[in-house]
Amino acid sequence: MKLVTAVVKPHKWEEVKEALEALGIAGMTVSEVSGAGRQRGHTEVYRGAEYDVSLVPKVRIEVLVDDHDLDDVVRAVVAAARTGRIGDGKVWVTPVEMVVRVRTGERDEAAI
Amino acid sequence: MRVIAHLLLAGPSNIDTGDTAWLLAASALVLLMAPGLAFFYGGMVRSKSVLNMMMMTFGALGVVLIVWTAVGYSLAFGDDIGLGLLGRPTQYAGLGQLLDPASNGTSTVPLLLFAMFQGLFCVITAALVSGAIADRARFGTWLVFVAVWSLVVYAPVAHWVFDISAGDHHGGWLANAVGIVDFAGGMPVEICSGASGLALALVLGRRLGFGRDPMRPHNLTLVMIGAGLLWFGWYGFNAGSALGANHKAAVVFATTTLAGAAGTLGWIALERWRDGKATSFGAASGMVAGLVAITPSGGSLSPLGAIAMGAVAGAVCAIAVGLKHRFGYDDSLDVVGVHLVGGLIGTIGIGILGTAAAPTGVDGLLYGGGVTQLGRQTLGALVVLGYAFGVSLLLGRFLDRTLGFRVAREHELGGLDLATHGEAAYDLHTVTAGRAGGHGILRPHHPEED
Numbered sequence: 087m088k089l090v091t092a093v094v095k096p097h098k099w100e101e102v103k104e105a106l107e108a109l110g111i112a113g114m115t116v117s118e119v120s121g122a123g124r125q126r127g128h129t130e131v132y133r134g135a136e137y138d139v140s141l142v143p144k145v146r147i148e149v150l151v152d153d154h155d156l157d158d159v160v161r162a163v164v165a166a167a168r169t170g171r172i173g174d175g176k177v178w179v180t181p182v183e184m185v186v187r188v189r190t191g192e193r194d195e196a197a198i
Numbered sequence: 199m200r201v202i203a204h205l206l207l208a209g210p211s212n213i214d215t216g217d218t219a220w221l222l223a224a225s226a227l228v229l230l231m232a233p234g235l236a237f238f239y240g241g242m243v244r245s246k247s248v249l250n251m252m253m254m255t256f257g258a259l260g261v262v263l264i265v266w267t268a269v270g271y272s273l274a275f276g277d278d279i280g281l282g283l284l285g286r287p288t289q290y291a292g293l294g295q296l297l298d299p300a301s302n303g304t305s306t307v308p309l310l311l312f313a314m315f316q317g318l319f320c321v322i323t324a325a326l327v328s329g330a331i332a333d334r335a336r337f338g339t340w341l342v343f344v345a346v347w348s349l350v351v352y353a354p355v356a357h358w359v360f361d362i363s364a365g366d367h368h369g370g371w372l373a374n375a376v377g378i379v380d381f382a383g384g385m386p387v388e389i390c391s392g393a394s395g396l397a398l399a400l401v402l403g404r405r406l407g408f409g410r411d412p413m414r415p416h417n418l419t420l421v422m423i424g425a426g427l428l429w430f431g432w433y434g435f436n437a438g439s440a441l442g443a444n445h446k447a448a449v450v451f452a453t454t455t456l457a458g459a460a461g462t463l464g465w466i467a468l469e470r471w472r473d474g475k476a477t478s479f480g481a482a483s484g485m486v487a488g489l490v491a492i493t494p495s496g497g498s499l500s501p502l503g504a505i506a507m508g509a510v511a512g513a514v515c516a517i518a519v520g521l522k523h524r525f526g527y528d529d530s531l532d533v534v535g536v537h538l539v540g541g542l543i544g545t546i547g548i549g550i551l552g553t554a555a556a557p558t559g560v561d562g563l564l565y566g567g568g569v570t571q572l573g574r575q576t577l578g579a580l581v582v583l584g585y586a587f588g589v590s591l592l593l594g595r596f597l598d599r600t601l602g603f604r605v606a607r608e609h610e611l612g613g614l615d616l617a618t619h620g621e622a623a624y625d626l627h628t629v630t631a632g633r634a635g636g637h638g639i640l641r642p643h644h645p646e647e648d
Contacts, residue, residue: 095608095612096611096612096613097607097608097609097611097612098611100407100611120627130620130639131620131639132620132639
């Protein structure tokens with residue numbers, strides 16, 4: 087079992103969600119976040135004054151997947167989130183030791 | 199001595215201080231409808247585009263009043279240039295002609311004040327249209343649309359309906375040749391804005407996700423505040439249209455109040471029966487629907503007639519807002535369902551519920567007046583509907599081809615507040631606020647960024 091975390095441009099999250107749903111993956115957690123990466127070093131202008139801001143708005147999508155779905159999921163997320171310009175975000179994968187479905191007590195693959 | 203000489207030169211003045219005081223206050227009340235509408239509409243859209251929604255009203259406020267002063271007032275209220283279609287465009291161009299008190303003629307209120315009062319009507323009508331194209335219109339194109347639309351749609355229709363012949367002044371054809379009754383703008387304001395909104399909704403197309411996502415209002419408390427302010431301002435609009443502090447204004451004040459109350463109840467009663475719940479959004483919408491219907495008919499109804507008018511408008515508009523889903527056009531904030539439908543109900547309803555005992559003195563069908571007035575009202579309503587829709591469609595299409603009327607897909611998805619105005623309506627981050635980006639105008643350092 088793996089946790090796939092994707093941080094993407096705000097206007098791309100719906101396409102990522104649709105790509106996941108096309109793979110039959112219905113479960114995900116979506117949050118609005120701020121972050122910094124290679125896209126750092128923005129200047130924002132407010133009332134004529136310039137400010138350096140380090141954080142830019144992103145959307146984070148987290149999905150639990152079976153190991154054998156992993157490649158398809160990562161490929162689909164990356165394809166859906168890409169614009170080719172800086173700031174497209176990142177996708178990373180972390181191993182998961184245990185998953186429990188709260189309602190039934192089912193564990194691991196059965197709970198995904 | 200200079201003062202006396204001036205008075206002698208100016209001749210006898212008919213200016214009435216009571217009438218003028220009321221019209222000054224009424225004009226300020228009509229202005230208050232602009233922020234009221236901005237709140238009403240702003241609360242209805244999603245939080246990523248609320249400032250853009252409000253800016254469409256505030257932008258219209260700026261553009262329309264200048265265009266109106268330049269030539270709009272002359273087109274609407276200048277001497278007719280033929281057939282009752284349009285006023286002489288140069289007659290009051292710039293409004294400087296109205297500085298001389300002698301220009302007031304026999305009017306009991308200064309004409310310069312009347313010109314501002316009517317200009318604020320144009321502002322509200324233009325701003326109403328924006329509800330049909332929420333969340334997806336280019337701001338600059340909207341401002342150009344509003345400027346041209348005020349002159350080619352609003353001003354001519356206002357001339358047809360509002361400019362009444364008197365002495366050697368010849369006004370518009372619907373008011374004088376046809377004999378329609380429209381107290382405060384069922385045709386120029388409500389039907390015009392609804393028909394123009396429908397045209398623009400067709401030009402711009404549906405919002406991304408329309409029909410799939412519920413696109414619920416992001417802040418219903420703003421909607422309620424906006425509706426309340428609109429009702430308050432509506433007294434200036436309706437009772438102010440009496441152009442005097444008199445019995446007529448009092449009657450219209452009463453009918454306006456009762457129609458707003460009945461409209462609220464009509465909508466939420468229908469909702470409770472159809473959906474099982476009476477919603478705050480329904481109450482705010484029903485209030486507006488009742489006030490829309492009483493706008494043309496406020497001077498023609500008894501108090502009980504106003505209650506009937508408001509209740510019917512509230513219930514029918516509650517049904518009419520579902521039309522967009524049946525026919526597939528995205529009139530985002532229901533300008534068609536509330537203003538076009540409510541305007542038709544109020545305008546045509548005069549031919550049914552009108553009573554000669556009310557100030558405009560016309561009996562409708564139910565009061566034994568036959569179908570004559572009903573026919574006139576229907577003719578006027580349909581002509582204005584067709585004209586406003588047709589011209590707005592042509593103008594919208596032209597601007598879409600030349601300037602582009604719809605924003606880029608990624609700006610629509612990410613929200614217009616940031617993309618168009620470089621602002622965010624709400625910064626609710628407690629810890630990272632001020633350090634987090636996305637609340638100002640972006641200046642990327644890297645050329646590949648967007």
